[in-house]
Amino acid sequence: MKLVTGVIQPHRLDDVKSALEASGVRGMTVSEASGYGRQKGHTEVYRGAEYTVDLVPKVRIEILVGDEDAASIVDVVVNAAQTGKIGDGKVWTVPVDDIARVRTGEHGDSAL
Amino acid sequence: MELDTGVTAWMLTSASLVLLMTPGLALFYGGMVRGKSVLNMMMMSFGAMAVVGVIYVLWGWSMSYATGVGPEGYSLFANPFEQFGLGGGAIMDDAGEFVGEGLPVVVDVGFQATFAIITVALVSGAIADRVKFGTWMVFAGLFATLSYFPLSHMVWGGGLLSDAGPFVFGDAAPIDFAGGTVVHINAGIAALVLALIVGKRKGFGSEPMRPHNLPFVMLGAALLWFGWFGFNAGSAYGADGAAGLAWVNTTTATAAAIIGWLVTEKLRDGSATSLGAASGVVAGLVAITPAAGDVSPVGAIFVGLIAGALSAFAVGLKFKFGYDDSLDVVGIHLVAGLWGTLSLGFFATSTGLFYGGDFAQLGVQAVIALVAMIFAGVVTLVIGLVLKATMGWRISEEAEVSGIDLAVHSETAYETIAQGSVIKEVRS
Numbered sequence: 001m002k003l004v005t006g007v008i009q010p011h012r013l014d015d016v017k018s019a020l021e022a023s024g025v026r027g028m029t030v031s032e033a034s035g036y037g038r039q040k041g042h043t044e045v046y047r048g049a050e051y052t053v054d055l056v057p058k059v060r061i062e063i064l065v066g067d068e069d070a071a072s073i074v075d076v077v078v079n080a081a082q083t084g085k086i087g088d089g090k091v092w093t094v095p096v097d098d099i100a101r102v103r104t105g106e107h108g109d110s111a112l
Numbered sequence: 113m114e115l116d117t118g119v120t121a122w123m124l125t126s127a128s129l130v131l132l133m134t135p136g137l138a139l140f141y142g143g144m145v146r147g148k149s150v151l152n153m154m155m156m157s158f159g160a161m162a163v164v165g166v167i168y169v170l171w172g173w174s175m176s177y178a179t180g181v182g183p184e185g186y187s188l189f190a191n192p193f194e195q196f197g198l199g200g201g202a203i204m205d206d207a208g209e210f211v212g213e214g215l216p217v218v219v220d221v222g223f224q225a226t227f228a229i230i231t232v233a234l235v236s237g238a239i240a241d242r243v244k245f246g247t248w249m250v251f252a253g254l255f256a257t258l259s260y261f262p263l264s265h266m267v268w269g270g271g272l273l274s275d276a277g278p279f280v281f282g283d284a285a286p287i288d289f290a291g292g293t294v295v296h297i298n299a300g301i302a303a304l305v306l307a308l309i310v311g312k313r314k315g316f317g318s319e320p321m322r323p324h325n326l327p328f329v330m331l332g333a334a335l336l337w338f339g340w341f342g343f344n345a346g347s348a349y350g351a352d353g354a355a356g357l358a359w360v361n362t363t364t365a366t367a368a369a370i371i372g373w374l375v376t377e378k379l380r381d382g383s384a385t386s387l388g389a390a391s392g393v394v395a396g397l398v399a400i401t402p403a404a405g406d407v408s409p410v411g412a413i414f415v416g417l418i419a420g421a422l423s424a425f426a427v428g429l430k431f432k433f434g435y436d437d438s439l440d441v442v443g444i445h446l447v448a449g450l451w452g453t454l455s456l457g458f459f460a461t462s463t464g465l466f467y468g469g470d471f472a473q474l475g476v477q478a479v480i481a482l483v484a485m486i487f488a489g490v491v492t493l494v495i496g497l498v499l500k501a502t503m504g505w506r507i508s509e510e511a512e513v514s515g516i517d518l519a520v521h522s523e524t525a526y527e528t529i530a531q532g533s534v535i536k537e538v539r540s
Contacts, residue, residue: 044322045381047391047427047440051320 001099001109002070004063006091007033008081013059019080025063025073033060039087058089064099066112116214118351123219126346129339130226134161134233136335140390141237143328144439146321148515149241150328150525156236156248161229163252168225169198175261176224177269178202185276188487189262190269215349223346224264231260231295237439238303239310239505242512245520247503251495255302259491263294263484273480284463284472286480289358290347292402292453293484300446301485302492303437309496310505312436314512321438326386333390337366340397344404358404362397365404365416369396369448372420380424388424395423395444399452403459411459411466418455419448453481 008016013030020028034055041054065073070093077091101111138157142150164172174195180187195202203211203218210216232252239248266273267288275285288294313321323329344362348355373392374384399419400412407415427443430436437443457474458465464473499505506512511519518524 045377045383045385046323046387047443048377048381048424049428049431050381051322053320 001096001112002065002067002093003096004065004070004073004077004091004093006061006077006081006089007035007058008061008077008089008091009083009087010057010059012081012083012088013061016061016077016080019076020063020073023073023076025065025076027063029062031060031062033058037087037090056087064096064112066109114214115216119215119349120219122351122355123215123223123346123349126342127219127223127226129342130223130230130346131161131339133226133230133336133339133343134158136332136339137230137233138332139328140332140336140394141240141439143325143330143332144237144323144387145240146515147324147526148524149517150324151517151521151523152245153236153240155245155521157233159245159249160233160236160252163249164229164232164256165225167253167256168228169221171196172228172256172261173198173202173221173224174200175257176264180265180269180271185270185272185274185278187265187271189265189271192261223342227264227291227295227343228256228260231291231299232256234295234299234441234445235302235306237441238307238437240313240438241516242313242507243310243505244503244507247499247505250503251306251499254495254499255492258495259298259302259488260294262491263298263488266487267291267294267480267484273483279476279479279483281472281476282470284469284476286476287406287456287460287473288402288453288480289405290344290401292398292449293480296398296401296445296449297453297481297484298488300442300444300449301489303441304435304446305489305492306496307430307435307437307442309493309500312434313438314509316436317431317434323387326390329390330386333393337363337393337397340366340401344401348405354405357409360409361404361407361412362400364409365400365412365419366393366396368413368416369393369399369420369423372396372417372422373424374420376421376424391423391427391440391444392420395419395448398445398448399455401449402452403456406456406461407459407464408461411461411464415452415455415459419451422451423448450481453477 035058036054036056041052041056044051044053063073074091082088098107099111100107134157138154142154145153171192175189175192178190178194180190194200205211210218232255265271270276273286279286340362341359345355345359348358370389370392373388377388378384396416396419399415403415423444426447427440454477457477460473461467463469507516507519
């Protein structure tokens with residue numbers, strides 16, 4: 001089992017969500033995040049005083065998948081989130097030891 | 113007394129409009145501070161309403177408009193005891209009839225009280241996020257009593273800075289239609305002095321202190337503009353053409369000031385901002401205040417345009433000189449107030465330079481602005497230092513960092529989702 005995590009541009013969330021649903025993903029967790037990569041922050045000006053804002057708004061999307069699906073789900077997220085500009089974000093996978101479904105107490109693949 | 117119902121109705125409306133400016137100011141200021149101190153910022157305005165609203169009827173009116181203390185034309189304040197509590201025939205004669213020619217004096221009391229309230233509230237923007245609420249409340253009473261009431265007597269009550277005083281050069285008598293000196297120069301210089309006495313916020317100049325809610329700021333500016341119709345058009349003391357001229361000049365100058373501010377920041381910073389538009393509104397309103405009844409609408413365009421551009425530059429001074437006038441009371445109220453007062457020397461249709469006058473009016477205006485600045489500056493310095501030595505101004509550094517709302521008022525303005533799930537009722 002793997003956890004696929006993507007940090008993406010907020011305005012791409014709807015497309016990513018639809019693409020994941022179309023590819024058979026049944027659940028996900030979405031949270032607001034802030035951060036920066038190569039695009040760094042941006043500058044805001046209030047009454048002539050400049051503020052450099054390092055952290056820009058992002059959306060973090062997390063999906064638990066079986067080992068065999070991980071690579072294709074990553075591609076789905078990447079394709080749907082891509083605009084080609086700096087700041088599009090990153091997607092990564094990490095192995096997951098165990099998953100439990102709270103409602104039934106099932107463990108492992110059957111809890112996916 | 114023959115009652116003029118038209119004038120009386122308009123003055124009651126004007127008083128109500130001006131009262132609305134202070135909650136409007138609370139929004140204007142509240143949106144500009146960080147989310148952790150918005151309640152305290154708004155409370156300083158409401159606190160001013162509480163304190164000044166009470167003392168105005170006790171001795172405020174009497175100190176402003178009863179008999180001046182000292183030689184005629186040279187008085188700095190009127191006798192606070194003569195009409196204490198609006199007695200002494202201030203509003204009612206022995207027969208129990210309301211006094212006043214056309215307009216009952218008691219209506220004027222209400223109108224004037226709202227001016228005193230907003231003047232005190234204006235000062236609070238300079239010391240945002242960091243002062244004890246109790247000290248502020250005491251300051252509000254002392255500043256109104258020792259600076260506002262005397263200045264309103266000097267300018268409008270037949271005192272030193274009125275046309276009965278010594279500063280009348282030929283045809284040129286002091287002009288302050290609705291409070292350029294009494295309200296804006298007074299509040300602006302007090303703001304500068306207090307910002308210096310109280311000191312900077314922790315992190316001023318190094319940590320970001322972004323306005324947390326710009327829609328509040330714009331709503332506040334809109335309410336100020338609306339209320340200012342009472343301020344300026346009400347100061348005509350009539351439901352007539354003079355009030356109409358003040359209304360039109362107020363709107364024209366304010367519109368021009370938005371343009372002045374936005375063009376300045378577009379050229380300098382690259383963007384026309386909403387905070388700039390809201391600030392331009394206030395700069396224009398401030399500048400036209402002393403001039404609203406004495407310039408032409410075209411003159412008002414220039415008064416406003418220059419006010420917007422001047423203040424857009426002036427708000428940067430605090431970084432250059434290192435004083436933390438948090439919400440730019442100096443940059444907007446002092447600078448635009450000074451400009452508006454001086455602008456009459458150029459644009460007054462009676463005696464201004466551009467209307468065939470000589471330098472006399474400009475000289476008169478400069479003198480009354482200077483006297484008002486020195487008077488209010490010295491008075492505020494004394495009050496500020498006395499309060500510093502007795503009650504103290506600053507809250508603790510931890511309280512300032514964690515947020516004055518929670519530390520001083522035991523409240524927070526905003527609930528996050530995470531907070532909501534851990535808050536439980538602990539007592540009923």
